[in-house]
Amino acid sequence: MDFAYPLAGFAVGAIVGLTGVGGGSLMTPLLVLLFGIHPSVAVGTDLLYASITKAGGTLAHGLKGTVDWQVTKRLATGSLPAAAITLFLVGRFAPGGIDGVTSLIKVALGVALVLTAVAVIFRKKIQTYATTRFAGRISPTRTARLTVLTGAVLGVLVSISSVGAGALGVTALFFLYPTMPVLRIVGSDIAHAVPLTLVAGVGHWMLGSVDWFLLGSLLIGSLPGIWVGSHISTMVPDRVLRPILATMLVLVGAKLISQ
Template identity: 80%
Template sequence: MSIAYTIAGFAVGAIVGLTGVGGGSLMTPLLVLLFGINPSVAVGTDLLYAAVTKAGGTVAHGMKGTVDWTVTRRLATGSIPAATITLLLLGYFAPGGIGGAASLIKVSLGVALLLTAVAIVFRKQIQAYALKQSGGQENPQRTKLLTILTGAVLGILVSISSVGAGALGVSALFFLYPRLATLRIVGSDIAHAVPLTLVAGIGHWFLGSVDWALLGSLLIGSLPGIWLGSHISTRIPDRVLRPILATMLVLVGSKLIAA
């Protein structure tokens, strides 16, 4: 079974390398639906998996100078406390550990996947609308507060479902910072995902919902997968990749909600 996990890690890693999103959106439901992993264990393990894989992406973007650390810090100001509080509440209301919150996590994951699909499909429209609405009259203080609030929402969502730090985070930044270069938005979002998924992952570890053997098997496959996906991404047009990924998320999200 560890070989199957490694293959799954490679496949998801390659997709993340190709599209820039889809780590939590694909890995967690894959573990739940294909391998029958308990939803909370799948979420907890995937959070640490994301922290390690996206740390590599942060180093790459940081070396290129494509991370806006001010934006990253604002997001983390909201997300880290929100994630901590969410995990404390999860532990309080689900004292049984991994089994107590399985139903909540499953439904939350399905809803998050559907939202992620919408964000992927309408990413360009969101950016265009934000540019039109700003009209050159930006309010720095308002943008700062909304960024912190966005981080808090992502912290809650990611802690419960492991989904949202990628596509939802990027889409929110497109709306809040319409004049920021796309590459800097992506780099800033990846950098923010590292501390968020690490904190949330450690929280799930204390709740007893991390499978370390599974994590190791996934990372063995995902790291070369991300490398490969990143290298061939320039040969596949974005207009082809986004609809495919969005369709997958809708199908999987709907199945989780209806299960």
């Protein structure tokens, strides 16, 4: 086994445990830029990696009662069909299958990383703005429809880039449900990410863009990494860590877009 893969898994897992930012924002660009993994394989493998690692988070939030299953269902209603249709169209019409959209994957991943960085750095301001400007101004019916639409957008983005189900999903929920407690928003978003990344990951597997050995190697390191990161999170000031992480995401995203 190449021990660099478990080490990378541990590092990403620790950062996820520290910040709560989805591993897709970090793992996929790390595999592409540092290890030279083909973008389609990096995306497909990372999707299954995310579905497994976030399943534990869903269980924890579910036991605590911090998952709004109605919100999760609405997101999944839009995202799961969107993910399946996106990958079907890629496999059916893209020249060379998933390999034919390598450039599209890089650009989509780069844009998603930049948007994720904005969501990370301005998370509290976005939450405050949403609470003061949108609370009580959107009807329940319209909120439900917009939630399904948000899920559809996330389904397309996640299927192509593996990024979006974390920070971007949480940011969207801040605007749609401004009075909902933050922990409940995070729990609902994590719960939604599990079926979305699983469906998208299986779709990439059917297209031949999943490396199972790589997946196992990453999981060996990431599971203890998440545990360590979550335990030392109280020791690292959030105001220090988030700007550093956001800057890194912007730099990596810009590099992917320019390639």
